[in-house]
Amino acid sequence: MTSNTLPKHIGIIMDGNRRWAKKRLLPAALGHASGAKRVRSLVETCIRTNIPHLSLFAFSTENWRRPPEEVSVLMNLFASYLQKEVDDMEKNGVCLKIVGDQSKFSEELQDLISRAEKQTQHNTKITLRVAANYGGRWDMVQAAQSWQRANPNASLDSLTENSLAPFLCTADAPEMDLLIRTGGESRVSNFMLWQAAYAEMFFIDTLWPDFTTKQFNEALEWFSKRDRRFGSAAPF
Structure with missing residues (x-):
């Protein structure tokens, strides 16, 4: 792989956490x-490549329908992640954005x-966007509303x-080049619908907690061999 065949923007639907736990009789x-x-090893791999x-x-936006105790766990885990990882993000050049x-x-x-x-805003090695209470349809609606507020007479x-x-x-990001979904499902689940309009989609059965750097590199290798035409005709 060369820099010309690597994606500039990767999206990942991290699916399979609950099934991973259920298989092990864990909460x-x-x-x-x-x-x-x-997440940490994945970000480090992106920086290296x-x-x-x-x-x-x-x-x-649909995850609020889950049991209240599970939502509470997810919120606490999110808060803990921000507290524990932000210093290392700053040190390693990660610009964090929550969308x-x-x-x-x-x-x-x-x-x-x-x-x-704010702590990571000037970092430039990688921009890590974590989509939380996010939906692709919501994003397009709020964008239209924001446009209307900015152009009230248009x-x-x-x-x-x-x-x-x-x-x-x-x-501030390029359109998504590669969308990876773990966990065996083959759908985008309302994730960055606009941004992923021409993304190559890589689905893998591995549950997210078992997803390895090796498998991530396999996805990059697969992407590098794709013929991306963006709607144009294939050459004869």
């Missing part, structure tokens, strides 16, 4: 905790997010793809 909380531990953007699906509707989070969690983002007829894009949560 779901331990599955989520084990999954969180995988010069992949500048990584987006992780941590908590969707999604933060209004449903506790004030304490919102404060942790704000501090973590007609909707003047709204174009190019004019809407700067209002998306990922306005």
Whole structure:
């Protein structure tokens, strides 16, 4: 693989934490905790291979439907992750951005997010986006609403793809090149629908806590061999 064949923006749907725990007769909380531990090695691999953007699906707008005790565990795990990892992120050149509707989070969690983002905002080795209380449809709706607020006298007829894009949560990122989903499911589950419009999609049966650096590199190798035409005709 060369730098020209590597993706610039990778998205990952980290699926399988609960099933991983169930197979081991463990509570779901331990599955989520084990999954969180995988993030560090993945970020380090991206830094080593010069992949500048990584987006992780941590908590969707639909995940609030899960049992309240599991949601509480996920929120506590998120807060703990921010507290434990932010210093190392700063040291290792990781710029952390949390994308999604933060209004449903506790004030304490919102404060942790704000501090973590400010502490890492000038880092340039990789931008790590964690999608929390995020949905692709929500992102497009809020982008349209933000565009309208910024252009109160404009007609909707003047709204174009190019004019809407700067209002998306990922306005400062390139479009997604590679979308990986672990856990054996073959769907995008409302994750960055706009951004992944032309992403290559790599589905793997491995549950997220068991997803290895080797398998991540296999996904990169698979991507490097894809013929990406973006809707154009294949050459004769």
